[in-house]
Amino acid sequence: MNKQTIRQAWEKVRRPLAFFCSGMIVMILAVFGMFWYYTGRATAMFEFFRTLEIIESHYAENVDRSALFDGALNGMVSTLGDKHSVYLGGELYKDFSAQMSGTYAGIGVYIGSTDDGVLIAGVMDDSPAAEAGLQRGDILVSIDGTPVDGNKLEDVSKRIRGAANTSVTLVVRRDGEDKTFTVERRQIHVPTVAGKMIEGTDIGYIRIAVFGEGTADDFTKEYTKLREQGMKKMILDLRDNPGGIVEQAVGVASNFVPPNSTIVSYTEQDGKVDQYTAEGTNDLIPLVVLVNENSASASEIIAGAVQDMQLGPIVGVKTYGKGTVQGVFPLSQQSAVKVTVAKYRTTNGREIDGVGIEPDVVVPLTPSDPTDTQFEKALEIIKEK
Numbered sequence: 001m002n003k004q005t006i007r008q009a010w011e012k013v014r015r016p017l018a019f020f021c022s023g024m025i026v027m028i029l030a031v032f033g034m035f036w037y038y039t040g041r042a043t044a045m046f047e048f049f050r051t052l053e054i055i056e057s058h059y060a061e062n063v064d065r066s067a068l069f070d071g072a073l074n075g076m077v078s079t080l081g082d083k084h085s086v087y088l089g090g091e092l093y094k095d096f097s098a099q100m101s102g103t104y105a106g107i108g109v110y111i112g113s114t115d116d117g118v119l120i121a122g123v124m125d126d127s128p129a130a131e132a133g134l135q136r137g138d139i140l141v142s143i144d145g146t147p148v149d150g151n152k153l154e155d156v157s158k159r160i161r162g163a164a165n166t167s168v169t170l171v172v173r174r175d176g177e178d179k180t181f182t183v184e185r186r187q188i189h190v191p192t193v194a195g196k197m198i199e200g201t202d203i204g205y206i207r208i209a210v211f212g213e214g215t216a217d218d219f220t221k222e223y224t225k226l227r228e229q230g231m232k233k234m235i236l237d238l239r240d241n242p243g244g245i246v247e248q249a250v251g252v253a254s255n256f257v258p259p260n261s262t263i264v265s266y267t268e269q270d271g272k273v274d275q276y277t278a279e280g281t282n283d284l285i286p287l288v289v290l291v292n293e294n295s296a297s298a299s300e301i302i303a304g305a306v307q308d309m310q311l312g313p314i315v316g317v318k319t320y321g322k323g324t325v326q327g328v329f330p331l332s333q334q335s336a337v338k339v340t341v342a343k344y345r346t347t348n349g350r351e352i353d354g355v356g357i358e359p360d361v362v363v364p365l366t367p368s369d370p371t372d373t374q375f376e377k378a379l380e381i382i383k384e385k
Contacts, residue, residue: 243297
């Protein structure tokens with residue numbers, strides 16, 4: 001190959017190669033600049049990749065690169081020191097998605113904690129647990145042979161759940177006797193809204209489990225159906241409702257608050273004040289709202305609005321006190337970041353973060369109580385209205 005041929009070959013690749021090298025340099029500088037901009041440290045990119053390289057080269061055991069990356073993202077969010085701001089990856093993202101959709105694989109029980117240990121606080125109708133014979137008040141002793149004592153509630157819940165069409169063996173203590181139940185898991189759909197008429201009365205009962213996608217529409221349909229069945233008074237049950245989507249709570253409130261009512265407001269990072277206003281109705285009916293220590297966030301927004309507008313008494317015990325608003329920002333189809341974007345205020349401007357909603361009528365209740373005294377009190381109050 002002579003010099004002229006070499007020169008011609010070089011000319012063919014020179015320009016594309018130059019473009020490629022220029023592009024790579026620009027990209028590296030952009031990444032370098034982003035690291036510097038977000039951390040304020042010129043060496044940030046070097047430190048990040050050097051740390052990865054050190055761990056992979058020198059750590060005594062095998063390293064899962066994907067887990068390292070998830071850990072980096074989780075660490076970034078956890079550094080905020082806000083328990084409500086979290087990186088949602090892996091099982092956390094699946095659990096969050098299941099909570100919002102109301103669908104998961106399990107046996108259909110609610111669990112709670114008492115001085116006696118972890119117990120079954122409720123059994124869903126037509127669930128595998130109900131069919132197997134598990135009952136409210138059963139104390140959980142072990143799951144698949146592993147003792148429950150000392151475990152956190154969320155860990156117990158995860159151990160009970162599992163893939164559909166698999167089985168879990170529970171040992172429970174009932175009336176001082178240990179009983180064993182083997183229950184097959186299946187897909188459980190937890191309706192976010194469920195209602196019924198109280199037999200022999202004009203009182204309707206509606207429970208909201210979580211403010212997920214579609215809750216406002218589901219509530220409106222249930223509320224309308226009960227009104228058509230003769231509902232003239234309502235008990236709204238928000239106990240053990242962890243909250244959810246603020247817009248859904250506002251949509252629910254539109255059924256029983258006056259027109260154009262401010263349900264909640266908050267100030268964003270840039271100082272802008274946002275308000276959520278419910279369309280509302282002139283057709284108001286007497287109501288009582290049930291809450292407990294696990295009623296949080298959007299549940300407290302509803303309870304606070306009802307209390308501030310004096311639409312009806314709040315019955316139960318002081319709520320959780322989560323007065324912050326979180327935004328959920330997807331990263332991929334398997335992950336997202338949930339981050340606190342503001343503190344909210346109730347209709348009358350109350351900030352309840354860390355404070356909660358104090359009920360108008362205090363009625364304690366433990367999961368082991370044989371009678372739902374909170375509901376009974378709400379029924380007694382609404383009958384007098």
